[in-house]
Structure formats: C-alpha cells, structure tokens
Amino acid sequence: MSRTVVSVEAVEKVVPTAAGSLVILDGIDLEIKQGETVAIVGASGSGKTTLLGILAGLDEASAGRGMLVDEEISSLDEEARAKVRGLHVGFVFQSFQLLGLSRRKGRRHLSRFLSLVTMTKNGKQFPI
Numbered sequence: 001m002s003r004t005v006v007s008v009e010a011v012e013k014v015v016p017t018a019a020g021s022l023v024i025l026d027g028i029d030l031e032i033k034q035g036e037t038v039a040i041v042g043a044s045g046s047g048k049t050t051l052l053g054i055l056a057g058l059d060e061a062s063a064g065r066g067m068l069v070d071e072e073i074s075s076l077d078e079e080a081r082a083k084v085r086g087l088h089v090g091f092v093f094q095s096f097q098l099l100g101l102s103r104r105k106g107r108r109h110l111s112r113f114l115s116l117v118t119m120t121k122n123g124k125q126f127p128i
Contacts, residue, residue: 005033005088006069007066007067008065008066009065010028012061013054025047025061030051054066056089057073057076057082061074
C-alpha cells in the first residue's frame with residue numbers, strides 16, 4: 001500500500017478585491033499517493049497555480065488542511081514550510097522569466113535551450 005505524500009482537505013483560498021471577496025479555491029479535496037503521476041488541468045484563472053502553491057507550502061490557504069509528507073504544512077510557519085519544501089518538493093515555475101533573460105535575449109537563445117531538452121519543434125508554440 002502506497003503512502004499518501006500530498007493531501008488537502010476542504011481547502012479554500014479567498015482574496016479581497018475592490019469588488020469584494022474573490023473565491024479562487026472552494027472546498028478542494030485531493031490525495032496523492034507515493035509513485036502516482038497527477039496532472040492538474042483547467043481553464044486559465046481556475047486556481048491551478050494557487051493550488052500548487054498551497055500544496056508546496058508557498059502560499060497559505062484561507063481555510064482547510066494540507067499535508068505534505070507527514071507534515072501538516074497548513075499549520076507550519078514560513079520557516080518550517082521552507083524546510084519541508086526544501087526536503088520534499090521540486091518546483092519549476094511556469095513563467096516568462098523562467099530562463100532569467102529579457103524577452104529579446106530569450107528569443108535569441110530559445111533554439112539553443114529547446115535543443116538541449118529535445119524540444120526544438122516547440123519553438124513557435126505559445127500558451128493561449
């Protein structure tokens with residue numbers, strides 16, 4: 001039997017806006033067992049990145065409980081979350097600044113970087 005390495009129960013994320021409260025996550029339950037491969041998919045703005053941030057302890061939920069490798073991450077302070085994250089989480093951020101280059105320099109080096117990871121054919125694909 002595989003052990004649970006990541007789980008959240010009734011996780012909510014609500015942020016204040018000028019127009020009132022914005023509910024980003026509402027009662028999310030998720031359990032990931034060791035060795036499982038999971039994809040979190042959804043429309044742009046649906047809360048995928050927010051959920052990943054909460055799962056990794058980079059962000060705090062407004063309500064609910066999160067566990068990361070036997071640690072109740074939702075009850076830890078930032079320093080303790082960073083320690084758990086450093087031991088158990090690998091994170092690659094989806095960002096236009098991922099390579100640490102300006103847009104102009106990035107485009108010049110794009111082919112070279114893509115060839116290093118055998119993805120040259122993806123050089124002209126962009127998110128919608």
